[in-house]
Amino acid sequence: MFSKSCEYxxxxxxxxxxxxxxKNKVNISTISEEINSPQAFxxxxxxxxxxxxxxxxxxxPHGGFTVEEHKMDIRLSEVxxxxxxxxxxxxxxxxxxxxxxxxxxxxxxKFIEIRDNxxxxxxxxxxxxxxxxxxxxxxxLKR
Numbered sequence: 001m002f003s004k005s006c007e008y009x010x011x012x013x014x015x016x017x018x019x020x021x022x023k024n025k026v027n028i029s030t031i032s033e034e035i036n037s038p039q040a041f042x043x044x045x046x047x048x049x050x051x052x053x054x055x056x057x058x059x060x061p062h063g064g065f066t067v068e069e070h071k072m073d074i075r076l077s078e079v080x081x082x083x084x085x086x087x088x089x090x091x092x093x094x095x096x097x098x099x100x101x102x103x104x105x106x107x108x109x110k111f112i113e114i115r116d117n118x119x120x121x122x123x124x125x126x127x128x129x130x131x132x133x134x135x136x137x138x139x140x141l142k143r
Contacts, residue, residue: 006079013049071127
């Protein structure tokens with residue numbers, strides 16, 4: 001459902017936030033390794049997230065990426081919006097260009113419910129709540 005950049009972006013933000021809670025800044029190579037993503041691709045995603053004030057980039061020998069404390073309350077929908085826009089809430093479940101109530105694909109009406117549930121989950125899930133859930137259970141970002 002998400003683009004690759006959005007998947008990696010969500011993983012990166014969650015990892016950076018987790019490290020930020022522990023007062024750590026993380027560099028691009030560590031992020032890339034921990035979320036199992038290509039380093040150059042991750043760097044481009046992080047530039048976009050930095051430009052949109054989701055994560056903060058600190059330059060210098062003790063620099064790295066961090067999520068500021070007041071940003072821990074952002075909703076996952078904000079990250080998705082920066083990386084994928086709102087197409088995830090409007091696209092066809094089969095990827096067809098022309099799919100709507102007037103010309104529905106075979107999955108159109110079932111997929112509307114899935115999209116609505118996804119939107120609801122993303123809009124009602126904060127970064128902080130994801131991090132808290134990770135501490136309660138053994139949840140990992142790479143397999």
